[in-house]
Amino acid sequence: MTGIFYGSTTGTTEAVAQDIAKQLGVQAADVHNVADTSADEANKYDLLVLGSPTWGSGELQDDWYPFLDALKAKDLAGKQVALFGCGDSGSYPDTFCDALGLIYEGLQGTGCTFVGAYTPEGYDVTDSLVCSDGKFVGLAIDESDPGKTDARLAAWCESLKNA
Secondary structure, three states: OEEEEEOOOOOHHHHHHHHHHHHHOOOHHHEEEHHHOOHHHHHHOOEEEEEEEEEOOOEEOOOHHHHHHHHHOOOOOOOEEEEEEEEOOOOOHHHOOHHHHHHHHHOOOOOOEEEOOEOOOOOOOOOOOOEEOOEEOOEEEEOOOHHHHHHHHHHHHHHHHOO
């Protein structure tokens, strides 16, 4: 069973979460805004799809801080975790989608298995926290290159179906 958890301030990441839900066949009741959801909700899912935009100089969306603290205190052994986020490589190349890297780092040691990493083909930025060992740790939506979003989203969701 798949649960999608997102933080969103302007609505962009929420819209991406809804698109992911549609492509993965996830019901609306299994899509959660971290602003008003307990991390205990994660217990009932096998696959956690976690999304955050990157704010300021590489920070998580505000609602993610308490949710991530609670989530990283859990034993996530046996769970798969996929990450997605929104950023702007044109304006913030040094911190592009750093929020994904922060969640990735925060959940190390919880026993989860990360899925959904991919080679960052077609991106100009590969040296922010979203990149680890030459791959992005999750789906990076680049707001400075919106023409590629639909294809990237579809390919990433397809990879999750086969994970």
